[in-house]
Amino acid sequence: MEAPLTAATSPDLKNDDLIVIAGAGGFIAGSLVRYFHDQGFTNIRAIDKKPLPEWYQRVPGVESLSLDLSEYANCVRVCEGAVEVYNLAADMGGMGFIERNRVECLRTILINTHMVEAAYRAGARRFFFSSSACAYNITIQQDPNVRALKESDAYPAMAERGYGWEKLMSEIFCQEYWEERGLETHIARFHNVYGPHGTWDGGREKAPAAICRKVIAAKDSGSTEILIWGDGTQTRSFMFIEDCVKGIDMIMHCKELIATPINLGSSELISVDHLVSLAEEIGGVKLTRKYQLDAPRGVAGRNSDNTFIQSVLGWEPSTPFRDGLAKTYAWIEQQYMDRKAGKRTVA
Ligand code: NAD
Numbered sequence: 081m082e083a084p085l086t087a088a089t090s091p092d093l094k095n096d097d098l099i100v101i102a103g104a105g106g107f108i109a110g111s112l113v114r115y116f117h118d119q120g121f122t123n124i125r126a127i128d129k130k131p132l133p134e135w136y137q138r139v140p141g142v143e144s145l146s147l148d149l150s151e152y153a154n155c156v157r158v159c160e161g162a163v164e165v166y167n168l169a170a171d172m173g174g175m176g177f178i179e180r181n182r183v184e185c186l187r188t189i190l191i192n193t194h195m196v197e198a199a200y201r202a203g204a205r206r207f208f209f210s211s212s213a214c215a216y217n218i219t220i221q222q223d224p225n226v227r228a229l230k231e232s233d234a235y236p237a238m239a240e241r242g243y244g245w246e247k248l249m250s251e252i253f254c255q256e257y258w259e260e261r262g263l264e265t266h267i268a269r270f271h272n273v274y275g276p277h278g279t280w281d282g283g284r285e286k287a288p289a290a291i292c293r294k295v296i297a298a299k300d301s302g303s304t305e306i307l308i309w310g311d312g313t314q315t316r317s318f319m320f321i322e323d324c325v326k327g328i329d330m331i332m333h334c335k336e337l338i339a340t341p342i343n344l345g346s347s348e349l350i351s352v353d354h355l356v357s358l359a360e361e362i363g364g365v366k367l368t369r370k371y372q373l374d375a376p377r378g379v380a381g382r383n384s385d386n387t388f389i390q391s392v393l394g395w396e397p398s399t400p401f402r403d404g405l406a407k408t409y410a411w412i413e414q415q416y417m418d419r420k421a422g423k424r425t426v427a
Contacts, residue, residue, distance in 0.1 A: 089329055100165045108168050110137035125142075127149060159195070173283065173286075178243040216229045268328060274408055275324075312352045312371060
C-alpha cells in the first residue's frame, strides 16, 4: 500500500484496544490489517482458515491465527477481549466461482452467525459485516445501461442465488443484533474491489485481475489473442482497495450508520471491453478479442448509487479506475514473473 490515508477512526478507540479482523489471509481484510497497523493500532488479531504461509499479506507485530470461523468455539476464542470485530471472512470469488459454488457460498452464513454472537457475548463495542452488491435484486440489473443501485433496491428481495442470499440474511442478523440486543453493527455493501494483494489466478479472481493477467500472459507467450467472458458489454464499477479500507473505517465509526446497510463502491461505470482496452494500453499491446459467450457473466450491468454515502460521510471512493488498474497491473506482472521464476506468489 501507499502512504496511509487520513485516519477516520473513532476518537473512542484507543491505540491498544483489541481489533479483531476475520478473513485476514485474503485480499480486503489483509489490507485492512495493514491499514490499522499503519494508523498506529498495536493490538490487532488477524484470523483466516488458510495456513499462515498462504496468507496474501502478513503484517509484523499482528497476532495471526489460522482457524476455521465456521466453528463457534473458534469464534468465541478469537472475539475474547475484542473492542471491535470486522468480519470479512467468506468463501467467495468472482462470477465463475459464485455461480458454480452456491453451497460453499451459502455455508458462509455459519461464519457471520457465529462471529456476531461471539462478538456480542464478548461485549465488543462494534461489529462490521462485509456485504455485497450481490445482495441487490437481480431483476433490476438486466441491462448494461443500468441505473445505479441505491440501498433500498435490495427489497423486495431477489438476490443473487447463493452468495447474494447469504449476504442478505447476514445483514438481517446484524440488524437484529442491534435492534434486540444492542450490539452496534455496521454493514457495507461492497461493489467489486480490486488492487494489489488480491487473487489474480486460480478461478476465484475477478475481472480486473483476470484481464490484467491475460494481457501479461499474452505478452509473455507472444500470443495475439485474448479470451473474454461474455460479449464484452457487461458493465461494472470497480473500487480501488485503498478507498475500500478507508471506507470501512469511516462506516464503522459513523453513528448514523448503525445497522444501516450502505453502498461502498465506485460510481465510475466501466464495460468489460473498456477494461480490456485500458489493460492493453497499460501493457502496451493490442490483442484480438475472442468472446466466450457461454462463460459465467453475472448480471448485465451494475453500478453504485453514492447519494447516500455522500450525504452521510461527504465522501465516496474516487480513485480513477485507470490509476488503480495501472498499480494493479504492475503488481500482477511482478507476481507473474515471480511465479515463473519459481518464487512463492499470492495466487
Ligand atoms: P478473499 O477470498 O480474498 O478473502 C476472504 C478470506 O476469508 C479468505 O482468505 C478465506 O480463506 C477466508 N475464509 C473463508 N472461509 C473461512 C472460514 N471458515 N474461517 C476463516 N476464514 C475463512 O475475499 P475478499 O475479496 O478479501 O473479500 C472479503 C469480504 O468482502 C468477503 O466477505 C466478500 O464477500 C466481500 N466482498 C468482496 C468483494 C470483492 O470485490 N472482493 C465484493 C463484494 C463483497
